[in-house]
Amino acid sequence: MTATRNHTAQRRTRQRTAVEEIVSAGDDFRTAQQIHDELRHADAGVGLTTVYRALQLMADSGEVDAIRNADGEMSYRRCSGGHHHHLVCRSCGRTVEVTGPTVERWAKSIAEKNGFRDVNHELEIFGTCSDC
Amino acid sequence: MTATRNHTAQRRTRQRTAVEEIVSAGDDFRTAQQIHDELRHADAGVGLTTVYRALQLMADSGEVDAIRNADGEMSYRRCSGGHHHHLVCRSCGRTVEVTGPTVERWAKSIAEKNGFRDVNHELEIFGTCSDC
């Protein structure tokens, strides 16, 4: 058989590039709609549908982190690389990435103690930041 | 001034009781709609709107845990009391409640180290359970 195509053939389009640029530019989580607004503001001419689709693809490929905010909306942020968690200010929304071997180890061990394998976890810490 | 009423005067109604019973009966997270289905099935005669409202009140008062599932729907589960986290089998959905002073302390300390106050957190651990 011929070489297996990695995934789907990703095509480089003006709008997909625009979404990537906007996402890469920021440092915090933004919803698809916020990103669409910014693109609109920059006259990038990218439809909301396309933004949704682009972000989904980017999330699938691990290019961005996708989390769900308190309102149940998806938020996206460029991924800083490794595994990490988020410390979110519940007042202004400021986000700090945190990592900690402590939790990693704890989660893994408690899961295995319960007979779970192939473990991973999601952690969000909420608080009020110093500016608020 | 007259005594301040604690919150709103909660009234005991047939339907609110029915929701509480269904929630107390189960052990896993269910969406408002699933709970409504079960009530419907039991001919409890409780409207979907009421189920939503009842669950919101119960969540506010800490009577149930409310989390958002992967699809962004709210799920509710009777609260076993204290603060805890969930270990979820990604194959069969089995849920184990876990607690751990380790994470609690870690989350609190890392948050405060970043200048965050009034901290709380949400943690979900996913894995494959021994039965799967």
Added chain:
DNA sequence: ATGCATGCAAACATTTTGCATATTC
């Protein structure tokens, strides 16, 4: 030239709200 990507509008799904009516206190 081929076929994935786009974008509009419409479909969808979940949750919330307005308001008349029923029920609890």
Added chain:
DNA sequence: GAATATGCAAAATGTTTGCATGCAT
């Protein structure tokens, strides 16, 4: 009897999909 709770239908919200057209390859 006063005030809250209910329930329907409709609104609101966020996201997805169908399909004709455009564009990258």
